[in-house]
Amino acid sequence: MTVTIKFEVDSDGIALLTIDLPGRSMNVINAAVSRDLSELIEKVATDPAIKGAVITSGKPAFLAGADLDMLGSQAGSASVADMFKAAYAMNGQMRRMETCGKPFAAAINGLAMGGGLEITLACHYRVCADDPKIQLALPEVKVGLLPGGGGTQRLPRLMGVQASLMLLVKGDSISPQQAKAGNVVHELAPLSEIVARAKAWIREKGDPVQPWDKKGFKVPGGEGAFNPGIVQTFTGGNAMVQKETLGNYPAVQAILSCVYEGHQVPMDAALRIESRYFTKLMMDPSSKAMIRSLFLNKQAADKLARRPKGVDKFQVKTLGVLGAGMMGAGIAYVSAQAGMDVILLDTTIEAAEKGKAYSQGLVDKGVQRGKVNAEKGQALLDRIKPTTSYDDLKGCDLVIEAVFENREIKDGVTRKTEAAIPNLPVFASNTSTLPITGLAKSFSRPQDFIGLHFFSPVDRMPLVEIIMGKETSQETLARAMDYVGQIRKTPIVVNDSRGFYTSRCFGTYVAEGLAMLADGLVPALIENGGKQAGMPVGPLDVGDAVSIELGYKVREQTKKDLGDAYKPAPGDHIVDKLMELGRLGKKAGKGYYEYPEGGKKFLWPGLTENWPSAADQPDVAEVKKRFLYRQAVEAARCLEENVLTDPADGDIGAIFGWGFAPFTGGPFSLIDAVGVEAFVRECDRLAQQYGARFAPPKLLRDMAARGETFYGRKAKAAAE
Numbered sequence: 001m002t003v004t005i006k007f008e009v010d011s012d013g014i015a016l017l018t019i020d021l022p023g024r025s026m027n028v029i030n031a032a033v034s035r036d037l038s039e040l041i042e043k044v045a046t047d048p049a050i051k052g053a054v055i056t057s058g059k060p061a062f063l064a065g066a067d068l069d070m071l072g073s074q075a076g077s078a079s080v081a082d083m084f085k086a087a088y089a090m091n092g093q094m095r096r097m098e099t100c101g102k103p104f105a106a107a108i109n110g111l112a113m114g115g116g117l118e119i120t121l122a123c124h125y126r127v128c129a130d131d132p133k134i135q136l137a138l139p140e141v142k143v144g145l146l147p148g149g150g151g152t153q154r155l156p157r158l159m160g161v162q163a164s165l166m167l168l169v170k171g172d173s174i175s176p177q178q179a180k181a182g183n184v185v186h187e188l189a190p191l192s193e194i195v196a197r198a199k200a201w202i203r204e205k206g207d208p209v210q211p212w213d214k215k216g217f218k219v220p221g222g223e224g225a226f227n228p229g230i231v232q233t234f235t236g237g238n239a240m241v242q243k244e245t246l247g248n249y250p251a252v253q254a255i256l257s258c259v260y261e262g263h264q265v266p267m268d269a270a271l272r273i274e275s276r277y278f279t280k281l282m283m284d285p286s287s288k289a290m291i292r293s294l295f296l297n298k299q300a301a302d303k304l305a306r307r308p309k310g311v312d313k314f315q316v317k318t319l320g321v322l323g324a325g326m327m328g329a330g331i332a333y334v335s336a337q338a339g340m341d342v343i344l345l346d347t348t349i350e351a352a353e354k355g356k357a358y359s360q361g362l363v364d365k366g367v368q369r370g371k372v373n374a375e376k377g378q379a380l381l382d383r384i385k386p387t388t389s390y391d392d393l394k395g396c397d398l399v400i401e402a403v404f405e406n407r408e409i410k411d412g413v414t415r416k417t418e419a420a421i422p423n424l425p426v427f428a429s430n431t432s433t434l435p436i437t438g439l440a441k442s443f444s445r446p447q448d449f450i451g452l453h454f455f456s457p458v459d460r461m462p463l464v465e466i467i468m469g470k471e472t473s474q475e476t477l478a479r480a481m482d483y484v485g486q487i488r489k490t491p492i493v494v495n496d497s498r499g500f501y502t503s504r505c506f507g508t509y510v511a512e513g514l515a516m517l518a519d520g521l522v523p524a525l526i527e528n529g530g531k532q533a534g535m536p537v538g539p540l541d542v543g544d545a546v547s548i549e550l551g552y553k554v555r556e557q558t559k560k561d562l563g564d565a566y567k568p569a570p571g572d573h574i575v576d577k578l579m580e581l582g583r584l585g586k587k588a589g590k591g592y593y594e595y596p597e598g599g600k601k602f603l604w605p606g607l608t609e610n611w612p613s614a615a616d617q618p619d620v621a622e623v624k625k626r627f628l629y630r631q632a633v634e635a636a637r638c639l640e641e642n643v644l645t646d647p648a649d650g651d652i653g654a655i656f657g658w659g660f661a662p663f664t665g666g667p668f669s670l671i672d673a674v675g676v677e678a679f680v681r682e683c684d685r686l687a688q689q690y691g692a693r694f695a696p697p698k699l700l701r702d703m704a705a706r707g708e709t710f711y712g713r714k715a716k717a718a719a720e
Contacts, residue, residue, distance in 0.1 A: 002036035020058030045100035052103035065114025094122035105198035118149035139171035144290035148278035160221030289665025311478035320399035324355025328402035330458025352386030390420035436469035506658035513539025514571020520614030529623030534661025540592035632667035640699035
């Protein structure tokens with residue numbers, strides 16, 4: 001008796017296997033599903049009364065892939081032999097299905113990801129519901145793995161090597177229509193007919209032998225090490241992968257190797273090759289870190305795991321946004337997209353209308369690309385009301401101010417809002433640096449005041465940093481999290497401090513780049529070192545994009561607030577000089593880079609004229625270490641100071657907030673992987689050589705003495 005798969009045989013002798021995992025909204029491949037599937041494959045294979053089988057789903061989605069909770073617990077902990085055995089188990093199971101002598105067909109009724117799609121690829125025939133919203137993908141590369149259920153071998157044999165690599169190394173989704181065109185599925189049909197069509201194929205044709213198991217099979221588009229097309233594909237592919245990953249993502253290289261080696265040998269040997277590479281990745285500590293941070297921790301955050309218990313669900317029906325600049329306009333768009341009515345307020349109606357025009361541009365682009373229905377796009381725009389009157393805010397459930405980073409301006413709009421709607425449930429500030437507790441003094445009910453720090457561009461950046469002021473209530477936190485959930489963003493929760501968590505730690509990346517420039521490092525080495533460390537762009541590049549002027553103003557406000565307690569950074573004088581020269585950043589057309597009209601940006605030659613390069617330059621490994629360790633040690637300080645309360649929030653916030661090297665799993669995962677004791681020792685060396693900013697906090701020294709790790713401490717605390 002199987003628990004996760006319903007089994008029935010019709011009068012034609014065709015079995016129907018309906019995957020329906022109890023207690024889950026979506027099917028995933030866990031130990032129970034795998035066990036039940038093996039049992040039923042064997043039953044179909046050995047029962048002479050059964051002619052063949054159709055596999056489908058009892059849920060709206062077909063199958064979301066392997067249970068990454070299970071993989072996360074396995075990664076890096078089992079022996080190599082045990083890991084290979086576990087990795088090959090699904091391949092052996094799928095191989096038994098496709099060689100058992102009975103035809104299997106898949107009736108794909110919805111989303112099929114990872115192992116879910118791999119099960120269908122091992123079936124002899126695939127019928128997919130003709131719905132463009134259905135997504136089919138092998139996205140394992142996004143969490144540092146490769147498709148381990150035959151995906152790297154069957155997909156190239158169906159699509160051809162080049163076409164399959166485009167999907168495998170990026171993990172992108174395709175629609176049923178694209179899958180049909182690429183030979184990934186055989187037939188499209190209305191949802192109500194897919195099982196009947198699959199059964200009809202078994203009755204009428206029912207070929208139980210896969211194309212690659214037939215004599216004379218050739219991989220579409222060419223195969224073999226000496227085929228000119230294959231040589232060109234892998235020569236170009238390796239170069240492209242190196243350019244894109246800078247050697248930081250071993251899963252991409254492993255996928256290339258799997259396809260290159262595997263497509264030249266029979267399927268059984270090919271699957272063993274795939275399992276060996278999968279095992280190697282699973283034994284890599286970075287895989288465990290990526291699975292934990294990019295999937296498990298993020299998924300928990302998306303489900304509002306940190307939401308206070310016992311607080312009624314809060315729904316924002318009408319949102320007020322103060323300030324229609326880039327941030328306010330983006331907040332208005334994502335909120336209207338989530339179905340809220342939005343009051344978009346600015347000092348002039350022209351400014352407010354310009355803010356709404358941002359949404360108009362996004363809608364128009366979506367309609368042109370066929371991703372947005374024109375009628376729904378117009379409905380979204382109709383929900384945004386530009387205004388200059390605070391009276392229009394009456395009835396709002398939440399108001400978010402997104403005005404300039406100026407305490408006086410924020411004070412003014414906060415007071416005007418409360419005067420217009422004294423019973424407003426929640427007031428939020430979208431500040432990136434100013435302490436929330438101080439801003440809350442402008443509001444008569446500081447317990448209802450909270451920080452919601454969005455990232456630009458709001459429509460594309462997934463993170464929202466929620467900042468608790470000293471008096472912010474748990475009810476207000478719950479309501480803020482409910483709003484973030486409504487707009488489908490990922491929240492992290494931090495406590496109040498200057499710069500909070502993300503801005504404070506991100507600032508160290510740019511600051512370290514300036515410190516290197518002051519030390520005499522070649523600007524190109526600084527920029528390339530940052531990118532090779534895994535950051536999205538170099539520190540000078542991102543400094544220009546954020547605005548040198550903005551950084552200067554934030555620094556000056558900090559100096560004013562801290563007085564004698566302010567500690568100058570090594571690169572402060574560089575920012576002062578650039579401000580004096582009017583080099584304010586990208587928006588001004590000049591900063592650390594030059595931005596010629598119609599041309600490609602390049603590093604400003606004046607950098608080396610004003611700050612000459614030293615005769616001796618460090619190797620890139622030292623540059624990379626300075627960047628990563630500087631950010632990581634600051635993250636540890638944030639945890640010690642209770643700005644952060646959970647390393648998971650720290651890792652999620654780092655990766656999704658400012659782009660900290662994803663392959664590390666985040667700064668806390670990086671420290672755990674290096675080993676706290678080794679990290680502290682290296683930080684002491686860096687501090688002695690470059691400055692006290694690298695000095696490890698007491699928390700790290702204590703952890704090193706006790707042999708602790710961040711996630712080990714977290715697991716221990718959860719168990720107590």
